[in-house]
Amino acid sequence: MDIKWKSIKKIKGFAAGNGRVIAGGLLALLGIAILSIMSQRVGMLNTRMTWLIGGAADGLLGSGAVMLLKIFLQRHYSDWLPQDSDFYEEWKAKFRKQQNLIILVGLAAMFFVLMYFFVQVRVSFYGYYFNLAFSYLMAATVLLLFGLSEYCVMRFMYGRLHLLMDSVKEVSAKRLAEAVEIERQSLEKAAKSEQLKVDLISNVSHDLKTPLTSMVGYLELLKKEELPEAAADYVEVISDKAEKLKEMIESLFSLAKASSGNIKMTPESIELNRLVEQIMADMEDRVARSDLHFILQMTDEDTHFISDNLHMYRVCQNLIENALKYSAKGTRVFIKTFAQSESTSGQRQLCLEITNTAGYLMDFDKDDIVERFARGDKARSSEGNGLGLAIVSTYTSAMGGAFDISIDCDQFKARLTFPAEYQETLETMIDQLPDSRRTLWQQQMKPAQGDDDVFESDPDL
DSSP states (O other): OHHHHHHHHHHHHHHHHTHHHHHHHHHHHHHHHHHHHHHHTGGGOOHHHHHHHHHHHHHHHHHHHHHHHHHHHHHHTTTOOOOSTTHHHHHHHHHHHHHHHHHHHHHHHHHHHHHHHHHHHHHHTTTOOOOTHHHHHHHHHHHHHHHHHHHHHHHHHHHHHHHHHHHHHHHHHHHHHHHHHHHHHHHHHHHHHHHHHHHHHHHHHHHHHHHHHHHHHHHHHHHHSOOOHHHHHHHHHHHHHHHHHHHHHHHHHHHHHHHTTOOOOOEEEEEHHHHHHHHHHHTHHHHHHTTOEEEEEOOSSOOEEEEEHHHHHHHHHHHHHHHHHHBOTTOEEEEEEEEEEOTTTOOEEEEEEEEEEBSSOOOSOHHHHTSTTOOSOTTOOSSOOSOHHHHHHHHHHHTTOEEEEEEETTEEEEEEEEEOOHHHHHHHHHTTSOHHHHHHHHHHHHHHTTOTTGGGGSTTO
């Protein structure tokens, strides 16, 4: 009795877990049974009865077949889930295999239906009459089962494809997040590395300036002493080299401050023509000794713009010194100022352009020459230290301008471009100020617009 009870429990458990399988199997078997009985009673059924009963049988058979096929696909491919990008290729292979199998089974079933049809037609030639409606019904049954099977397989396979797409989205989002994090870490690392380099240059420059200043001072004292002629010449050479070293250290220190963003800007109105003339007057002795002919081509238009006078002076001076150091002897240097309109926005811009003929072969790119310590004169026969154009580029960018270089054979052309509009340039310059001073300026900008005494509101200016 106990064994019988356990068997009943197992049967109930199997039925509960496989209810859909049992239901689908019963529906399919019932449909097959009806069609089988009809095949044996072909002569007793007219066309209408054949299609009515056959339609009901096809409905039962189709429903059962769909249920069984769905359960088979779900169980057979239960562990087949997207894992990586190769899943799509596997999906195409399996989908193609399922399609081929359905087509093969459909063709085989249709072949038997056609054979049955031909047998009926052939027998009718010998005087036996058969209603061909059942043959048509069987063909319709095969087509119905083929269409349902195709639908079930396609729905299942595309469902797996949608899982793949969802998985790809998750993987893509994860990889994107990882890439963003790696990029962020790289930027932080690069910024930290750049800051370390800037700090190193600043500290080394600062540490070198103190002993060098003492050396220059003692050299000046030695010059005042009565020394033998040879010793006096040596002191003069040492003094000259010390001055060049001091100039390089100061340039290096300035470049380090500008690169770190720790540069103090004082926005004020500058007249470009006047600034160039002032620099040329200050460098008159060097220009006269250079064996170069400087030609000034100043525009008659208004050349006022907002910038930092001290740093703008340094930028223009570096460009003129660059021409003095690297121009071929006896050539002309053209210094030109002009106004132009920006190609896209139409904004008015002021330009300073310096053109000289190089005294060496310029086998470099314009992007390379503005790097730190980069020199066009590879032989190092000139006085340059490779920092002049790097300072020009860094300072110009900090002041809201643009610096460009063009090279045409031996012609070297450097161009500075600054917006001529007062308000826009002023805002750009204010962004460079320390936080406390920037806040003060932003509070006073509105009432100060168009006021000639705007800079008197800041005591540091």
